Amino acid sequence: MVSSAFNIVFVHHIANGLGLKASSLTNVALTGTASQSGISHDGEASLAIDGNKNPDYAGGFSCTHTLFANSHWWRLLLPAVYRVSHVDITNRDELAERINGAELLIGNNAQNNGNNNPRCAVIDSIGRGQTRTFDCGGMIGRFVNVKLERPNTILTLCELEVYGEIAAPAPSFSAVVMGRSVAVVEKELCWSDALFYCRDFYWDLLSIRSEEEQREVEEVLRSVSFPLTERVWLGLRRYLMGKTWFWMSGDTENFDYFETQSIWEDTSPCGAIDTSDRFHWGDLPCEEHRHFICLTDYQPDDERVEFYSSTRP
Structure with a gap:
């Protein structure tokens, strides 16, 4: 008889391939936990995974906002390890250039707030209020980071969506x-x-x-x-x-x-x-x-x- 002090459950994981069409994948970012290097103007990290892609920073109340600094990061912890097909990022409609040069990182390394993980892409630019898709080719990880190293700026994300399947x-x-x-x-x-x-x-x-x-x-x-x-x-x-x-x-x-x-x-x-x-x-x-x-x-x-x-x- 198993002690009631703890639960035992048998889980048989079924391997999933990446053969599904992108349209059949769900946005797993909604089930994750977000954090970031700092908060200003009530721009909490969770606003980038709230399902609201409104790019109007002033009136939408759905975009993140870090402190004015030289180094920034935003991190998503997924509930499990995923094979990430692609990531969609929605930029703000004003001061859209602030995201230019940021890196999109995916992996399992928690050190340095997840900023030591492999790179999926460099975000050279995203148009004002636009959503851009970054193909990550099935990279495996539980952390999805956006890291920006540039003097005297702010990092803002209005929405970040992660599409993939559990790496069974x-x-x-x-x-x-x-x-x-x-x-x-x-x-x-x-x-x-x-x-x-x-x-x-x-x-x-x-x-x-x-x-x-x-x-x-x-x-x-x-x-x-x-x-x-x-x-x-x-x-x-x-x-x-x-x-x-x-x-x-x-x-x-x-x-x-x-x-x-x-x-x-x-x-x-x-x-x-x-x-x-x-x-x-x-x-x-x-x-x-x-x-x-x-x-x-x-x-x-x-x-x-x-x-x-x-x-x-």
């Missing part, structure tokens, strides 16, 4: 652990690929921060609806030249459930959880292909540990 991940078993949404992914990957997978489609490999979380993760693993590998990857990593373990999420490791404390020279730096009735943590060779657990909730206080691979651009 592999089937997974979803649950809530201590208020955090997680997914046990029905795909076997090496540790580094599992980390990138979680960061591409969700948020990060899971950290376990307390005994209470450990017990609930155990219940999740008992309830998974597909056969699990005997160990499942966590976001647990050890310094290559030391004995200290840490979480890739940046969470403090003030709880551990290692069965034994091995000598670091004889262990692998990648950590996993046993899926038998013991559920102890331990190291595995990083190249082994195992199931893994992702944290799916966006964490605004992002202190994730950066990880680089020569096999990934």
Whole structure:
């Protein structure tokens, strides 16, 4: 019997292609959350995703407005990772040149307020009160940013629309652990690929921060609806030249459930959880292909540990 302290739901994601016509795609920006570098004249970030394309800044009350500065950004956090077909931006009808030279960015990197993500387009200009479409060719991301670096100006958007489809991940078993949404992914990957997978489609490999979380993760693993590998990857990593373990999420490791404390020279730096009735943590060779657990909730206080691979651009 599953504890009432948390919910467990099986979610089988169906892969979607990008073969749909643009007219069949919906504006997913309406379901997102907007923020920006500053607010002036009541031009809140959310006004660019309110469904109102009125370009009359003075009378429409539906355009954003940053502070007068040298650097600006507007950011949209989508509710999931999307393959973005195209983005439509509606410009204001006066001082339309203020948007000239802004960059449209899409990706999953939350650092620097999302402004380190790949570029879809440079907005050279948009006519007064006009809407312009920018083809992003299926770029994958949860963040859509407009960044403007130009002295003594203001960034204004009257509407930003994002058209695309969810970038469907592999089937997974979803649950809530201590208020955090997680997914046990029905795909076997090496540790580094599992980390990138979680960061591409969700948020990060899971950290376990307390005994209470450990017990609930155990219940999740008992309830998974597909056969699990005997160990499942966590976001647990050890310094290559030391004995200290840490979480890739940046969470403090003030709880551990290692069965034994091995000598670091004889262990692998990648950590996993046993899926038998013991559920102890331990190291595995990083190249082994195992199931893994992702944290799916966006964490605004992002202190994730950066990880680089020569096999990934």
